[in-house]
Amino acid sequence: MPFDEIGDGVYRRRYEALDQNIGIVLGSAGVLVIDTRSVPSHGEEIAGDLAGLTPLPVRWVINTHWHWDHVLGNSVFSEAEIWGHRRCLEVMQSDPEGIKAAARSWLPDLTTELEQTVVVPPSTIFDTNVAMDLGDRVVRLLYRGKGHTDADITVRVGDVVFAGDLLEEGAPPVFGDGYPLQWPDTITAHLANPPRLTVPGHGDIMDGDAVNGQIEELRDVARRCAAATSAGELDLVGAPYPDEVMLSAMDRSLLERGL
Ligand SMILES: [Zn+2]
Structure with a gap:
């Protein structure tokens, strides 16, 4: 599937696996990727697809929450700042094997890759709200309490919101x-x-x-x-x-x- 441009320099790519949406925001200083999918090879697929969209490097990643299908591609983007809620970091640090085990139960065909997958938690965290500067535009991250998990954040870019799960x-x-x-x-x-x-x-x-x-x-x-x-x-x-x-x-x- 192609990238859908849903705002000025704002894209979503819908992947068939889990019918999942990945967000992309182009800034003058680089690219922001919202969620990284279920395994590093899925993250590599995002990176490969991005090469057809922009020559800019991925400078930022956001994890909307700590569920495996949103974070286990993080290791592909280890050069980038990875942003998430404080609780996202805590869960990924305290229970990386639990996150991988949940993925294995859904994706038994990817057991070998998951065994070798390194869980990379967010490197930049916040508690209630924060603004990210992409060079020529600002992206706002919000936390407003518990819902789908204890760490769900939304990402607002102009009049578009990425709501995670x-x-x-x-x-x-x-x-x-x-x-x-x-x-x-x-x-x-x-x-x-x-x-x-x-x-x-x-x-x-x-x-x-x-x-x-x-x-x-x-x-x-x-x-x-x-x-x-x-x-x-x-x-x-x-x-x-x-x-x-x-x-x-x-x-x-x-x-x-x-x-
Ligand atoms: Zn989820």
């Missing part, structure tokens, strides 16, 4: 490491200034209606989880997502409530 198109959101009770308010805070386009971690680009629809679904999940009993009884009738997704959200909500 706080939003997901074409498949239900993933709650396995999530905070379903806090998630709706977190994503709402990120998008308080509504962008023209939002790029989810996976799937098609979303307009305002698509984003608002997903936030309503997340609020429905949160309401149902909040009403679930400590025994784990959850109302599944008319729920926005399949039962197994709802039950995963409920399990996480019980942890969130300390039950």
